[in-house]
Structure formats: C-alpha cells, structure tokens
Amino acid sequence: MKTRLSALLIIAVAAMLLVGCHGVPRLQSGGAYAGNTNVASGVALTAPQPDLYIADAAYKLAYDAIFGVMKFERDNRDELLKLSPAIKQGLDKIRLKVVDIEWRWATARESYKRNPIPPNLSTVRLILLEIQRLVPVAQAELDPFYLHMDPQRN
Amino acid sequence: MSPLIEQIISFINLAIKTAPAAKQVYEDGRALVDALFLGKLITKEQQDSLMQWADAHQAAVLSGEVPPEFKVE
Numbered sequence: 001m002k003t004r005l006s007a008l009l010i011i012a013v014a015a016m017l018l019v020g021c022h023g024v025p026r027l028q029s030g031g032a033y034a035g036n037t038n039v040a041s042g043v044a045l046t047a048p049q050p051d052l053y054i055a056d057a058a059y060k061l062a063y064d065a066i067f068g069v070m071k072f073e074r075d076n077r078d079e080l081l082k083l084s085p086a087i088k089q090g091l092d093k094i095r096l097k098v099v100d101i102e103w104r105w106a107t108a109r110e111s112y113k114r115n116p117i118p119p120n121l122s123t124v125r126l127i128l129l130e131i132q133r134l135v136p137v138a139q140a141e142l143d144p145f146y147l148h149m150d151p152q153r154n
Numbered sequence: 155m156s157p158l159i160e161q162i163i164s165f166i167n168l169a170i171k172t173a174p175a176a177k178q179v180y181e182d183g184r185a186l187v188d189a190l191f192l193g194k195l196i197t198k199e200q201q202d203s204l205m206q207w208a209d210a211h212q213a214a215v216l217s218g219e220v221p222p223e224f225k226v227e
Contacts, residue, residue, distance in 0.1 A: 025189045031201030053201065056208040057186045063211075065179045070223040092226045099224055106215035109208070 025050050052112070055124050059105065062131045066098060069138045084144040094138050101131050 027034040027048055035048035073080055073091050080087050105127045112120040188194040 023190060023193055026193060026195045027201060028195055028198045031196065031198040032205035033196075033201045034198075053196065053204065054186075054190065056204050057182070057189070060204065060207060060211075061179065061182045061186055064182060067221070067223055068176060068179055074223050095224050095226050099220055102215045102220075102224075106212045109212050110216065 025053055027053065047116075049116070051121055052116075052124075055121065055128055059128050059131065062128070062135050065135045066094070066131070066138045069142060070095065070098075072142070080145060083148055087141055087144055090141040091138065094134055094141070097134060098131070101127060101134070105131070 027050060029037075033049045033053040036045040037043065038045055070091060073087060077088065105124065108120065108123040108127055112124055185200070189196050
C-alpha cells in the first residue's frame with residue numbers, strides 16, 4: 001500500500017509543480033543550491049538555484065519510484081512471470097522509455113549547469129514531466145500482483 | 155505444506171520486499187512537500203546530498219551507464 005501512497009504523493013507534487021502553486025524553497029546558506037556570497041564584501045558570487053533544487057528533487061523522487069518498481073520486478077521475476085507474463089512485457093516497454101528520458105535529462109541538465117539560463121531549465125522541467133508521468137504507469141503494471149495479494153481491491 | 159499455502163507465503167514475502175523501496179520514495183516525497191509547501195528550511199546537508207546524487211547520476215547516464223534494473227533482459 002505504501003507504493004500506492006508514494007504514487008499519489010508524486011502525482012500531487014507533480015500537479016502542484018505544474019500549476020506552480022508552491023513556495024520558493026528556503027535554502028540554508030552554504031548549501032549546494034544556496035549560492036555563494038563573498039563574506040567580506042557581501043557580494044553574491046553565484047546565484048541561489050531554488051528552481052534547480054526543485055527540479056532535481058522532483059526528478060529523484062520520480063526516478064526512485066520507477067527504479068523501485070523495476071527492481072522489485074527484477075528481483076522477483078520468476079514468481080511474477082508465473083503470475084502474469086504481461087508484467088515484464090509492460091515494464092520492458094517502460095524501461096526503454098526511461099533510458100531515453102534519462103539520456104535527454106542528463107544532456108539537458110548538463111547544458112543548464114554550463115549555461116544556467118531559463119530556456120535551459122525549461123527543457124529540464126519538460127523532461128521531468130515525462131518521467132513523472134511514467135510513475136503511475138509503471139506502478140500500474142504491478143496491478144496483477146496487487147490484485148493477487150488483495151482480490152477484493154476490484 | 156499445501157501449494158496454496160506455499161503460494162500465499164511466497165506472495166507475502168514479495169509484499170514485504172516492496173516495503174524498503176517504497177519507504178525511500180515516501181520519505182523523499184515528504185521532504186519535497188515539506189520544503190515546497192510547508193516552508194521548512196532545506197539544510198546544507200540535504201542540498202549537498204541531492205546535488206551529489208544529481209551530478210553523479212547525470213555523469214553516469216552520460217557515460218552510457220544503465221543499471222541492470224532498466225535493461226531489457
């Protein structure tokens with residue numbers, strides 16, 4: 001059930017990120033996303049990056065959720081294949097999509113880190129939405145397992 | 155032991171195995187919600203840990219590394 005809760009949590013966070021109804025994160029000074037200031041002069045050396053923090057945190061959340069599903073299937077493949085071969089078939093299609101998303105995300109994030117301008121961050125965010133959309137899809141592929149565990153769910 | 159009981163035990167074990175991964179995702183999600191919507195301070199350690207993960211993950215992906223969990227076997 002916790003897997004389901006985490007899916008709902010991710011969907012809620014993704015929806016709120018989409019409509020932008022979140023606050024600016026409060027970043028403790030000295031942290032990797034907080035920017036640097038010359039202590040003596042008080043002049044900012046590098047700007048804070050709250051938007052990159054949000055993008056990275058949301059990406060990690062979605063990635064970990066999908067990774068958890070894939071690991072569960074791989075670790076228990078023989079048992080799940082006996083239950084339904086469709087689980088692996090469905091997840092294999094998602095695996096291909098994730099590898100593609102991962103490559104584009106890494107390329108886009110590298111571009112943003114080299115040149116932190118808004119259009120580059122927008123690309124990172126658009127790719128983030130793609131992996132977020134895959135979370136409930138990947139988790140739904142395990143439905144035959146959940147139904148087997150709790151036949152009254154349907 | 156009857157096959158039915160063996161099957162039930164087998165699937166109970168599967169359910170138990172899903173818990174650790176789900177717990178990590180749930181905790182990450184709560185931390186993000188806390189930071190974005192409850193205004194909690196994101197500590198230096200939390201920021202550094204996330205940046206370290208994102209930079210390392212980015213580098214691994216660009217080097218062509220694909221975890222076995224994402225390979226079609």
